[in-house]
Amino acid sequence: MKEDINRKWWKEGIVYQIYPRSFQDTTGNGVGDLQGIIQRLDYIKSLGVDIIWLNPVYESPNDDNGYDISDYRNIMSEFGTMTDFDELLAGMKQRGLKLVMDLVVNHSSDEHRWFQESRKSRDNPYRDYYHWWPAEKGTPPKRWSFFDVESNAWKYDEQTDAYYLHCFSVKQPDLKWENPKVRQEVYDLMEFWFEKGVDGFRMDVISFISKDTNFPELPESYNGEFIPFYSNGPKLHDYLREMNRSVLSKYNVMTVGEAPGVSIDRALEFVDEDREELNMFFHFDLMELDRAQGETFTMAKEPWKLTEFKKIHSNWDAVFAKKGWGSMFLNNHDFPRSVSRWGNDSRTHWYNSATMLQTFLLSMRGTPFFYYGEEIGMTNVKFTKISEYQDINTINRYKTIQQNGGDIDAFLANEKDASRDNARTPMQWDTSENSGFSKAKPWLRVNENYKEGINAATQEEDKSSVLNYFRKMVQVRKDHLTLIYGNYELVLPSNEQVYGYTRSLDQKKYLVLLSFSTKKTTVKIDEISFEKAELIISNDDIYPTGEVNRFELMPYQAAIYKLF
Numbered sequence: 271m272k273e274d275i276n277r278k279w280w281k282e283g284i285v286y287q288i289y290p291r292s293f294q295d296t297t298g299n300g301v302g303d304l305q306g307i308i309q310r311l312d313y314i315k316s317l318g319v320d321i322i323w324l325n326p327v328y329e330s331p332n333d334d335n336g337y338d339i340s341d342y343r344n345i346m347s348e349f350g351t352m353t354d355f356d357e358l359l360a361g362m363k364q365r366g367l368k369l370v371m372d373l374v375v376n377h378s379s380d381e382h383r384w385f386q387e388s389r390k391s392r393d394n395p396y397r398d399y400y401h402w403w404p405a406e407k408g409t410p411p412k413r414w415s416f417f418d419v420e421s422n423a424w425k426y427d428e429q430t431d432a433y434y435l436h437c438f439s440v441k442q443p444d445l446k447w448e449n450p451k452v453r454q455e456v457y458d459l460m461e462f463w464f465e466k467g468v469d470g471f472r473m474d475v476i477s478f479i480s481k482d483t484n485f486p487e488l489p490e491s492y493n494g495e496f497i498p499f500y501s502n503g504p505k506l507h508d509y510l511r512e513m514n515r516s517v518l519s520k521y522n523v524m525t526v527g528e529a530p531g532v533s534i535d536r537a538l539e540f541v542d543e544d545r546e547e548l549n550m551f552f553h554f555d556l557m558e559l560d561r562a563q564g565e566t567f568t569m570a571k572e573p574w575k576l577t578e579f580k581k582i583h584s585n586w587d588a589v590f591a592k593k594g595w596g597s598m599f600l601n602n603h604d605f606p607r608s609v610s611r612w613g614n615d616s617r618t619h620w621y622n623s624a625t626m627l628q629t630f631l632l633s634m635r636g637t638p639f640f641y642y643g644e645e646i647g648m649t650n651v652k653f654t655k656i657s658e659y660q661d662i663n664t665i666n667r668y669k670t671i672q673q674n675g676g677d678i679d680a681f682l683a684n685e686k687d688a689s690r691d692n693a694r695t696p697m698q699w700d701t702s703e704n705s706g707f708s709k710a711k712p713w714l715r716v717n718e719n720y721k722e723g724i725n726a727a728t729q730e731e732d733k734s735s736v737l738n739y740f741r742k743m744v745q746v747r748k749d750h751l752t753l754i755y756g757n758y759e760l761v762l763p764s765n766e767q768v769y770g771y772t773r774s775l776d777q778k779k780y781l782v783l784l785s786f787s788t789k790k791t792t793v794k795i796d797e798i799s800f801e802k803a804e805l806i807i808s809n810d811d812i813y814p815t816g817e818v819n820r821f822e823l824m825p826y827q828a829a830i831y832k833l834f
């Protein structure tokens with residue numbers, strides 16, 4: 271009997287995320303652009319991916335690289351024009367690729383017309399588009415800000431003698447969702463892009479949109495760990511349902527919310543189909559695994575444990591086993607490169623660990639999101655000097671530490687592993703100057719290892735490259751519906767070297783074995799019984815052990831078997 275799997279294109283699709291600033295420059299200004307993406311569409315198509323998620327390409331003064339939008343209906347001039355955008359979309363449609371845009375509506379830029387108006391006077395028609403606290407009420411209750419040197423989310427504005435709220439930088443004032451006009455503006459701009467033919471949105475910090483506008487003093491318990499407080503605003507789900515009713519339900523589109531601070535027990539509130547809110551969201555449990563308690567951007571002292579890594583994925587999979595749908599990612603523009611973080615980017619282990627991690631994402635339930643360069647195993651750049659960084663997050667945290675007389679060396683050591691710029695260095699296309707990204711000096715320094723095989727052109731020619739393994743593994747996922755929809759079951763739960771699980775559907779069963787170890791390891795699978803294991807794919811040679819349920823794995827080896 272066939273199991274009911276409720277098939278959807280956005281469940282079966284593989285996403286390729288592009289940070290446009292770093293993908294391909296065609297104008298010679300050191301900044302990537304839309305024509306650059308157009309030029310590379312055949313390459314993207316050749317990967318076998320189905321959906322492109324573009325980081326923001328809208329008009330922006332770039333305080334936070336496009337996450338501060340000054341015009342939601344125009345293209346950032348550095349990236350091109352609306353004509354370029356239309357050409358990009360048409361080129362994608364021609365190739366059967368779908369396009370997901372970034373929707374950044376928790377805040378706008380302070381240079382957006384709405385904010386320019388809003389700050390003019392207390393009775394301006396746009397006043398209520400943002401959160402203002404009149405100074406005569408005294409200093410507003412503490413709210414934290416991510417990119418503020420004082421971590422103060424309230425900025426005093428002389429013009430109207432009031433403070434405005436900015437949970438991110440001072441140039442990113444929070445929009446007031448409590449105002450129905452603001453919500454209507456958002457729905458209208460979403461329609462504008464859907465009418466153009468865009469296939470969905472990744473929704474930036476969508477969990478932060480609803481606020482208690484009385485701004486009560488925060489409970490002590492949130493001191494230092496404010497993200498969960500920001501994420502559970504009183505009207506959040508009303509707004510998401512309204513958005514769904516007003517816009518999303520009219521189109522066959524994909525939605526994925528960025529949801530920091532949303533814990534596993536609240537997951538289904540967002541993605542249970544019956545609630546009609548979102549398709550899926552990004553949780554941050556994995557991204558916190560190697561971080562200090564409550565600190566998104568500071569590494570923990572202790573190394574992370576594979577058993578914890580497994581637990582996170584097993585627990586989240588269980589939530590979505592019957593309802594909703596998950597998303598899978600190991601890195602993005604906010605977190606360091608996956609092979610450097612979860613694998614091992616030393617010369618010896620780079621190939622196996624990069625391909626092992628690809629095998630992982632492509633054999634789990636949940637839509638896999640790959641980040642440009644992950645298909646060729648791009649690594650952390652590990653800057654050593656503050657002058658090399660471009661990210662407001664690193665630069666402003668540096669200033670904070672400087673002001674407080676903190677430990678700058680420790681901070682720079684941390685950023686080497688944790689900084690967002692690790693993941694933003696230009697795409698490594700070939701061995702020509704600046705990795706083929708640009709003829710001019712790139713906006714962010716290129717990782718020098720493009721000269722040592724970490725580039726697309728060299729790997730294209732090499733049958734056993736990370737790139738060509740990626741393509742093969744993508745095909746394996748496409749050929750095996752079980753890997754997409756099948757039940758997930760953990761084996762070897764307490765093993766600290768090997769992550770093993772089975773995926774099963776309609777009497778078919780597969781075993782996935784992933785070594786996270788620098789040593790050769792042997793595992794025996796006792797929890798399940800099978801008579802034969804037939805190899806589907808591996809990133810290394812297989813050494814038969816003579817016993818059907820015993821497997822020898824090379825360092826960072828990945829292998830998928832069909833079980834009989």
Ligand code: GLC
Binds near residue numbers: 334474528603
């Ligand atoms: C999200 C984005 C990040 C940005 C922030 C503010 O977390 O992914 O890049 O800085 O929101 O918009």
